[in-house]
Structure formats: C-alpha cells, structure tokens
Amino acid sequence: MKFSEKWLRTWIDPELSTSELCDQLTGAGLEVDAVETMADEFTGVVVGEIVELHVHPKAERLSVCTVFDGSEKFSVVCGAPNAREGLKTAFAKVGSELPDGMRIKRAKLRGVQSDGMLCSAKELGISDDHDGIMEISDALSVGSELREALDLDDISIDLDLTPNRGDCFSVRGIAREVAVLNRMPIDEPVVADVAVSTDTIFPVEVRASSACPKYLGRVIEGVDVAQVAPGWMVERLERSGLRSIDPVVDVTNYVLLELGQPLHAFDLDSLEDRIVVRTAEQGEKLTLLDGNSIDLDEESLVIAHGGGPLAIAGVMGGAESGVTETTTAVFLECAFFSPETIMGTSRRYGVQTDASQRYERGVDSALQADAMARATELLVEIVGGNPGPVVEVIDEDSMPRSMKLTLRAARLEDLLGVKIEDEEVFGILDRLGLRPRDVPDGWEITTPSHRFDIAIEEDLVEEVCRIYGYDAIPTRTAHAALPLKPSGRDGIDPAALRTLMTHLGYNEAITYSFISSDRHELFSPNVQAQVIENPMSKEQSVMRTSLIPGLVDAVVGNIARQSTSIRMFEYGQCFSGDADNLTQGFRLAAVLWGLKDPENWAQRSKNVDFFDIKGDVERIVAVGGRNATFRASTLPGFHPGQSADICIDDNVVGTVGCLSPQLVGSLGVAGEIFVFECDVAPLLLKRQLHHEEVSRYPSIRRDLALVVNESVSSESVEKLIRESVGDLLVEFRLFDVYKGKGIDSIDKSLAVGLIFQDTAKTLTDSDVGTLVEKAVVALEQEVGARLR
Incomplete structure (x- = not known):
C-alpha cells in the first residue's frame, strides 16, 4: 500500500517526523518497505512563463526565451525542443542551487546573455524525464515557489502489509491505526449529500448472492469526460502508484485509495436490459480493459447484461463497456464480493489489479454506501452530471456477521509474559473500535465490520500487544533447573x-x-x-x-x-x-x-x-x-x-x-x-533409563586369546567373564575367531578385548591383572578354556 504522507496528514496529523511516523507504523505491524521523496533538494526555482520565444541568432537548435516570473522578465537561452510561448515551466533564477550542487550564474551562450535556466524534471530530481523542460499546469501561479506549488516536500510511503490486514489498504485504514497509536481523533472528509436529480435507474439482478451479498449501482447522466481531474487528485494518485487516466476512472481510483472500496464505472449507453451478477456460462468470452481476451469458465463470477459478460467481478472491466471520450452517462458500481470468489477468479486468469488485491484480502462490508456517496460527490464536482437513485440489492443471510469474543486477563498475561493494567487494555480495545465490555476475569468485544481478521482470542492478544508496543514488553532471560530424571514414558508407540x-x-x-x-x-x-x-x-x-x-x-x-x-x-x-x-x-x-x-x-x-x-x-x-x-x-x-x-x-x-x-x-x-x-x-515395553555420570578416569584394555571347544559360544564366554570380574568390565569385544593350524579340529580360538574402568579411581595394572586372572580361572573351570 503506497500513499502520500501529506494526504494522510489531512486525516490525522500527529506531532511526529516522517521517520518517527514510519517507525511507529512498523512497530504496530504495518511494515514500512520504502520511503520516497518527491524531489531532491533545490532552492530558488519558481514557476515561470515563456512570454516570447525567438530562434538564437547563431544556433538554430537554441531558443532565446523571455521568461516572466510574476514581477520581472528575463532573457534565457534554452535548447529544449518543447519550449514555446505560453508554456509554464520550472525557472531557476540567477543564484538558484540545483540538486547536483550547481549554482546558476548569469552567462553568455553563443554571444547571447542568459539570466537563468529552464529546467527538466531530471535536473530537479523529480523524475528521470529529460526529453525537455518541465510543462507545468496552467492552474499554478506564475512566480510561486516550485517546491510549494508542486508540493515537492511530500513523502511517498510504501507499506508491506500482511494478507490479514486488508483494512489498511486505504488512507482511511492507515489513519485509523495512527489515531489508535497516538490517542487522537480522525478528521474524516465530510461527504456532501448529493441530491438525486434524475429518476433514471438501471435494474440490477444478483443470481449469485453468496459470492456477491451486496451490490449498489447508480446512474449519473450528463457527465463531461473532457474535463480534467484536479491537480491535487492527480498528484495523490501518482504518489500512490496510480497514473491519471480520465476524470471518471481517476475518481474511482481515488475512492479506492482513500476508503479502500473498489468501484467501477460502465458507459451507460453500452448496457442492455439490466445488470446481472452471475457465474459465467460455457463458451463465453470477454475482452478486458487491458486488451487481453479470455475464455471464461463456469466458476467465474461476472457482471453481465443482456448482451453477455461486461466484467470479471471484482477484478477488471471489459473493453466494450468502459468509459471513453464519447461517454455522456455512466452506471457506477459499488459492491461487496466474497474474498474466496475473487481470489479464485484472479488466480485462474493470472490477472492482479488494485481492486482484486483488496477484495482478496477483504473489504469492509459496511463501506459501500459511503463509497458510493463519496464517488458521486467527486464526479459531480469534476465532470458534472445528474445522479439518479441508488439501486441496492442485498442478501442479509450471506453478509458477514460481527463476532463476540472474550479476552481473558489471565490469558493475556500468560501469552505476553507481562501484566498490563486493566484500564490500559480496555482503552486499547476501545480505541480499536472493538466496543469492549467488562466481564468477569476479562473483556467481551464485538468485532467491527472492517476488522474481519479478528476471529479468536489470540487475535485480541496480538492487537493489545502491538498497540501497547512490542518494545514496551521487557526482555527476560529464561531460567530453569535442568535435573536429570528418568524418562516418564513406559512404552513405545x-x-x-x-x-x-x-x-x-x-x-x-x-x-x-x-x-x-x-x-x-x-x-x-x-x-x-x-x-x-x-x-x-x-x-x-x-x-x-x-x-x-x-x-x-x-x-x-x-x-x-x-x-x-x-x-x-x-x-x-x-x-x-x-x-x-x-x-x-x-x-x-x-x-x-x-x-x-x-x-x-x-x-x-x-x-x-x-x-x-x-x-x-x-x-x-x-x-x-x-x-x-x-x-x-x-x-x-x-x-x-x-x-x-x-x-x-x-x-x-x-x-x-x-x-x-x-x-x-x-x-x-x-x-x-x-x-x-x-x-x-x-x-x-521400555525400561526406565537412569543417567549415570561418565567416569573421569582412564580405561585399561586387555586382550585374551582363548582356546575353547567348538561348541562353546562367545555369549557364554562373555557371561562367565562378566560374572567373575563384576561391573569394572565396561565393554567386551570379540574381534577374532580362528580355526586352523595349531588348533585341534574340535576347538576354536576366540580373541576378545576386555575394557576395564572405575568411576571412583584410576585402575592400576595390578588391579586389572587380578581381574583378568579371575576371569581366566573361571573360564578354565567352567568351559575348559585355556590361553593360547
């Protein structure tokens, strides 16, 4: 979500610098991804008007311009191909300093004196456009400071919002967050109640109410699309990442950015019979506004009329019903579509738009009437026209419902690891618009229509935490005893x-x-x-x-x-x-x-x-x-x-x-x-395991070569040795079995390694020798073994 900082400050203006505001938003979970200035630093540049223009006497590609700054006229040599009489442009007077550090001086160019410089957008750090000097709107006053006239001290802020925060894909949504964080009210624009001045309506039928629970439409006749959107609107659109197209589309895009509600305008003269919201039928095709033609499948929700599909609902309109320079009447659509429907359609066709982005994440289901009124007000103000009555089709059973949730104080403290005072928690919930009510051991809240992401108690914990401030929660080092205990499991799955x-x-x-x-x-x-x-x-x-x-x-x-x-x-x-x-x-x-x-x-x-x-x-x-x-x-x-x-x-x-x-x-x-x-x-069955301390003392190994009868197993040899020497034998290894030369045919030789170790002391050679002797005696007596 990209927006103009000055636009936001018309809604709410906390006493914070741009940097502090960005830090506050990021800390509340609305991560600031980029901050962009509108122009580099420069001074002394004003809005100038070229009142006369002559070809340079010694250079055909240069022009000698007489530039008026509102009080004086100056002679300026310029090589821009778009220089012409009557053009308002950026005039850097003598003494001005440009972003690259160059200071403008009086100079002679091919024998003609130049008292300043006419600048391109690139030379002022406004954009990369350097094909000619800047062309400035006639609405700006000659002689005014360019930075102030174009509001170049504005900042464009780009937020990387998580998918669950669809309510923040608008200036209004961000203003709500800033208001909560700074305990301030919002100065929302007052929407004028535009009077209905025509009885003309266009019928609406919704056949897929689960996918489109609410649909509003209104006719506006007598619009003049030749008008131009005001500079402040175009400026806010561009600083939010959208280009100006025509005044009607600009208004729908403006309301989209301002309130978060997508709208669409159809050319009324291209519509037949009625608007029908339905799923596409087999074999239907649609050419979109971007020129791409698609084959619609039967799962796609479309806006149709008597002549077939007009638009992919919530994604993009069709080319045949779009507003053109000949449009004199529009049908303005403002609807609530289910996120699942729009998400599926958008992904199937690979079409991502600003409208689908908002519908996929969720739109306030109570916003449509306000958005329709705001768009109507702006359209009548800019392109004129006579608005008709609003046609509303709504299926209450398919509309989202507010939820009642309980936040337990003990659960809040358990998850956050810190005690927040009850009054503070209540205040946070209240500022968030959750309408808290004290109940035993906690608070009961009711979710507002724009907070469709809050569904469980843990969501409320997150809300309290991010407004309280993650940095306000003290860091604590975990301390815990780690006793070695027997395993509690008595079996194996x-x-x-x-x-x-x-x-x-x-x-x-x-x-x-x-x-x-x-x-x-x-x-x-x-x-x-x-x-x-x-x-x-x-x-x-x-x-x-x-x-x-x-x-x-x-x-x-x-x-x-x-x-x-x-x-x-x-x-x-x-x-x-x-x-x-x-x-x-x-x-x-x-x-x-x-x-x-x-x-x-x-x-x-x-x-x-x-x-x-x-x-x-x-x-x-x-x-x-x-x-x-x-x-x-x-x-x-x-x-x-x-x-x-x-x-x-x-x-x-x-x-x-x-x-x-x-x-x-x-x-x-x-x-x-x-x-x-x-x-x-x-x-x-699982034997209880008991941990024993590893011996700190060295082990001693002794190898024996034992001749035994062929019927004697190594297992019996190991058992006899262990019984004779006790627990000091920590490991028994059979590493060779030999039959052959030097061994009777009824015998075999077993080579074994005996590893001894004590946990209380270092064993001596004498200690180990005594143990080995006991083992040999036991083997000789029990199985007739002898040393080779």
Missing part, C-alpha cells in the same frame, strides 16, 4: 517402531493374512493353524501363524521384477489355535536379500549376511533400553548353522537367521534370504 524400521532402510509390506497349508507346515509345523472353511483359493486356506511366509513370497515377486536389493518389514497380526481357542497377537518381521549397498565404483559389491540382520535386531531392541541376546537353535525352514532365538532378559521373544538353502532353491531364488520375526509386546 507402535508408530515409532514402524518409523525406526524405515530409518534402518526397510520398506513396509502388507501381505495377506491367509497362506497355504504348505507354507504353514514349512515354517510353523509345531503351531496349530485355523483352517478356513471356504477359502478363496488353496494358497489362502489357513490363517497365518507367522509373517515370514508372506514376506518370502514378496521377496520372490520383487526378484522377478529385477530387484537387486530387498529390505522389507511387516507389522501385523498372527493367529494360532482353532475356532474354539483362537489367539492372536501383533508380530514384527523383516527380510533381507541381495546387495548390502548399491553398486558403485568406490567399493566392491557385497551381499547382506547374518550379521546385518542381527545388528538390526539389536538396534530395534535397544530402543526400549534393553539388550538382545542370541541363542543358537535349530528352526524349521532355517539354515542349521545360521539361526538363533532372540532373547530379552533371558526370555525367547523371536527368531533370526538364514533360510535353508533347500528352501531358497525351491523358490528359484539365487543367494541367501535372511529373516527375523518376534513378538511386538516385549519390544513396546
């Missing part, structure tokens, strides 16, 4: 389990709950399955007791589609027992096959193995603050040397391993398929 699986690189699969009896016997021969009495097919004859069969079938299907790496999981229910004793529960299963990482030049391709899926199981269990242990086992359908039970707190909760080569071969799959499956319930 199943959704978090799914998220974890995707973070581990798995894709979720959803397979059938029914499988074939052959698949069931292959993976769960010892579990009773519920047989379906009327199965859809033989492949879906029993209810699944495991998720693995479905995932394995999914692997086969993906391999057939040329997948080279498969990581899938499923979270679902499994069933066991018969119809009289059927149990069910959620299980989590996953499958790995193929390349561990995508092929690339930096490393050799490697397939997934048992330890990849085992590591994923450990990470899943660790989320609940628990450790997974594994016990070798022989499971149906699994490789006898690569299968294990998954244990949590010594309880078996699932299985992990590689499917047997025979099974994989029968499926026609090359390579190994790794799977795990476990009950979900133990995974969802």
Whole structure:
C-alpha cells in the first residue's frame, strides 16, 4: 500500500517526523518497505512563463526565451525542443542551487546573455524525464515557489502489509491505526449529500448472492469526460502508484485509495436490459480493459447484461463497456464480493489489479454506501452530471456477521509474559473500535465490520500487544533447573517402531493374512493353524501363524521384477489355535536379500549376511533400553548353522537367521534370504533409563586369546567373564575367531578385548591383572578354556 504522507496528514496529523511516523507504523505491524521523496533538494526555482520565444541568432537548435516570473522578465537561452510561448515551466533564477550542487550564474551562450535556466524534471530530481523542460499546469501561479506549488516536500510511503490486514489498504485504514497509536481523533472528509436529480435507474439482478451479498449501482447522466481531474487528485494518485487516466476512472481510483472500496464505472449507453451478477456460462468470452481476451469458465463470477459478460467481478472491466471520450452517462458500481470468489477468479486468469488485491484480502462490508456517496460527490464536482437513485440489492443471510469474543486477563498475561493494567487494555480495545465490555476475569468485544481478521482470542492478544508496543514488553532471560530424571514414558508407540524400521532402510509390506497349508507346515509345523472353511483359493486356506511366509513370497515377486536389493518389514497380526481357542497377537518381521549397498565404483559389491540382520535386531531392541541376546537353535525352514532365538532378559521373544538353502532353491531364488520375526509386546515395553555420570578416569584394555571347544559360544564366554570380574568390565569385544593350524579340529580360538574402568579411581595394572586372572580361572573351570 503506497500513499502520500501529506494526504494522510489531512486525516490525522500527529506531532511526529516522517521517520518517527514510519517507525511507529512498523512497530504496530504495518511494515514500512520504502520511503520516497518527491524531489531532491533545490532552492530558488519558481514557476515561470515563456512570454516570447525567438530562434538564437547563431544556433538554430537554441531558443532565446523571455521568461516572466510574476514581477520581472528575463532573457534565457534554452535548447529544449518543447519550449514555446505560453508554456509554464520550472525557472531557476540567477543564484538558484540545483540538486547536483550547481549554482546558476548569469552567462553568455553563443554571444547571447542568459539570466537563468529552464529546467527538466531530471535536473530537479523529480523524475528521470529529460526529453525537455518541465510543462507545468496552467492552474499554478506564475512566480510561486516550485517546491510549494508542486508540493515537492511530500513523502511517498510504501507499506508491506500482511494478507490479514486488508483494512489498511486505504488512507482511511492507515489513519485509523495512527489515531489508535497516538490517542487522537480522525478528521474524516465530510461527504456532501448529493441530491438525486434524475429518476433514471438501471435494474440490477444478483443470481449469485453468496459470492456477491451486496451490490449498489447508480446512474449519473450528463457527465463531461473532457474535463480534467484536479491537480491535487492527480498528484495523490501518482504518489500512490496510480497514473491519471480520465476524470471518471481517476475518481474511482481515488475512492479506492482513500476508503479502500473498489468501484467501477460502465458507459451507460453500452448496457442492455439490466445488470446481472452471475457465474459465467460455457463458451463465453470477454475482452478486458487491458486488451487481453479470455475464455471464461463456469466458476467465474461476472457482471453481465443482456448482451453477455461486461466484467470479471471484482477484478477488471471489459473493453466494450468502459468509459471513453464519447461517454455522456455512466452506471457506477459499488459492491461487496466474497474474498474466496475473487481470489479464485484472479488466480485462474493470472490477472492482479488494485481492486482484486483488496477484495482478496477483504473489504469492509459496511463501506459501500459511503463509497458510493463519496464517488458521486467527486464526479459531480469534476465532470458534472445528474445522479439518479441508488439501486441496492442485498442478501442479509450471506453478509458477514460481527463476532463476540472474550479476552481473558489471565490469558493475556500468560501469552505476553507481562501484566498490563486493566484500564490500559480496555482503552486499547476501545480505541480499536472493538466496543469492549467488562466481564468477569476479562473483556467481551464485538468485532467491527472492517476488522474481519479478528476471529479468536489470540487475535485480541496480538492487537493489545502491538498497540501497547512490542518494545514496551521487557526482555527476560529464561531460567530453569535442568535435573536429570528418568524418562516418564513406559512404552513405545507402535508408530515409532514402524518409523525406526524405515530409518534402518526397510520398506513396509502388507501381505495377506491367509497362506497355504504348505507354507504353514514349512515354517510353523509345531503351531496349530485355523483352517478356513471356504477359502478363496488353496494358497489362502489357513490363517497365518507367522509373517515370514508372506514376506518370502514378496521377496520372490520383487526378484522377478529385477530387484537387486530387498529390505522389507511387516507389522501385523498372527493367529494360532482353532475356532474354539483362537489367539492372536501383533508380530514384527523383516527380510533381507541381495546387495548390502548399491553398486558403485568406490567399493566392491557385497551381499547382506547374518550379521546385518542381527545388528538390526539389536538396534530395534535397544530402543526400549534393553539388550538382545542370541541363542543358537535349530528352526524349521532355517539354515542349521545360521539361526538363533532372540532373547530379552533371558526370555525367547523371536527368531533370526538364514533360510535353508533347500528352501531358497525351491523358490528359484539365487543367494541367501535372511529373516527375523518376534513378538511386538516385549519390544513396546521400555525400561526406565537412569543417567549415570561418565567416569573421569582412564580405561585399561586387555586382550585374551582363548582356546575353547567348538561348541562353546562367545555369549557364554562373555557371561562367565562378566560374572567373575563384576561391573569394572565396561565393554567386551570379540574381534577374532580362528580355526586352523595349531588348533585341534574340535576347538576354536576366540580373541576378545576386555575394557576395564572405575568411576571412583584410576585402575592400576595390578588391579586389572587380578581381574583378568579371575576371569581366566573361571573360564578354565567352567568351559575348559585355556590361553593360547
């Protein structure tokens, strides 16, 4: 929103400098984006009139002008092509100083004395126009100071308004804000009551009342569009970013900027039958005022007459019904359109105008009568004419309603972090036009028609805060104790389990709950399955007791589609027992096959193995603050040397391993398929985590090479060592397994790293040596281990 500061000060003139006014607006949420002066600094330049003009005797391209400044005549040599007798222009007399610092002196140009300079707009810093000297309106008095005559000390202020502040897209709206901030009244222009001087009306019919709840129209006959808009109006328009077009359009644009209400004027002689507000019909076209022709769709709201569409409602008028130099009567439109309707239409056609910008953000639904009266007053004053009665069509049921909201004092203080006195809050709400009323513990307000952005209590908090002043709220540093407490969560959300699986690189699969009896016997021969009495097919004859069969079938299907790496999981229910004793529960299963990482030049391709899926199981269990242990086992359908039970707190909760080569071969799959499956319930339990201080003392590592029987697991070795040395063993690492030369065929060598650390003191070599000796003795006694 761009506007003239002097125009604003005709409404309200606080004792603030331009800089202070801009800071105040920005602080209240109306951000000042740019401030533009109308001209650079210069002195001694007046309005002069060329009363005589002769060609320079020695230079055909120069003119010798006699310039009158209201009291004297001066001879001035000028080279501008537009210099002519009777022209009023900018005359810099001897002694004047221009914006570039040049001081005007008496001089001779090609032998002819020049007592001053006729200036272009660029030379005075007014604009970039330098094609000739300035041409000034005949209405200005000769000899008057140019800065004062053209009001060049004015400032153009450009606001970057947020979409919710549609009420501030006018000088009136900004004046309201300044009035609230400075506790001052507004000096609104008095709109004269223009008498109706003709009975002529043009009928109006609204067929889309939800999109256009209110429509006002009036005929003005006998207008003279050859008249010129007054200089003050043209000046205010230009300083607000709009150019002067003709007096009728200038008036509608002026009221748009002044009050925030878009209007449109139709040439009355181009209208047929009646004005109809409706949606466009299939196949209709419209040529707009900018010359573009568009195909209208059936969702667009248009202003039409007997001959078809006249305008896109609230966006732009049509070329055929626009005001021209031959217009003698106009139909003036002033309507309230719903923001949603105009927003959709404007964006569909890519047409953005000053009118659509305001309608999209919202227009005061009570403003139309005032805007019609103001526009009529200005039109009659400038172009004459006889106004007819105002035709008004309104659908009260579709009009916006005022809202009643309550602002609680406690809520206000809670959100702002500062106590504002009740009297101050009441005063702010009252100045904002919210009509506050004291209620227990707060205030009840009624929203005015121009504040359609206020809908909830937090909006009221924002209003109080921005008027009270964001800078007036003290800055406070947050202080809070940060004790380390056990986590309050006693469980894991199943959704978090799914998220974890995707973070581990798995894709979720959803397979059938029914499988074939052959698949069931292959993976769960010892579990009773519920047989379906009327199965859809033989492949879906029993209810699944495991998720693995479905995932394995999914692997086969993906391999057939040329997948080279498969990581899938499923979270679902499994069933066991018969119809009289059927149990069910959620299980989590996953499958790995193929390349561990995508092929690339930096490393050799490697397939997934048992330890990849085992590591994923450990990470899943660790989320609940628990450790997974594994016990070798022989499971149906699994490789006898690569299968294990998954244990949590010594309880078996699932299985992990590689499917047997025979099974994989029968499926026609090359390579190994790794799977795990476990009950979900133990995974969802979460152990309370307790924070412990990190030891400040160094750790000591000792490595042992132990020869044990091939049947002894590393898990049992770790367990024996931990039981023998206690909590001082903080980490156990198995870093090598060896079978071969120097080791009996029934034995193997395990290389383990033992890391010791105390939280109370630094351990000595002697301390660690004693602990290692205890561990070796325990291993020798329990599993027959010996050091290599």
